[in-house]
Amino acid sequence: MERRNRSLEALNKLTHIDSLDNPYDKGYSLQLWTAEYLDDNFLENLDLEIKDLKLFSELFYKNINFLKEHKIEIAKELNRNKNIKKFLQ
Secondary structure (H helix, E strand, O other): OHHHHHHHHHHHHHHHHHOOOOHHHHHHHHHHHHHHHOOOOOOOOOOOOHHHHHHHHHHHHHHHHHHHHHHHHHHHHHHHHHHHHHHHO
């Protein structure tokens, strides 16, 4: 029962994170979610019904793609900040 509760909790938190509009909040929340739930054997111990498992997998891969895009945007922003810093010196 504990595995099921933890799996449902992870799914609910991931669903909430997916609903966030601010990309910085979403990225930070995903970082915290990952630290809390993605240990060595979490995916092996998922105890969800098929429909919940499908939703989990969709959200999981959707958020992986979000993080890849967010990483690119953050790198661009850091580069712009470097250029501004160089200009001001």
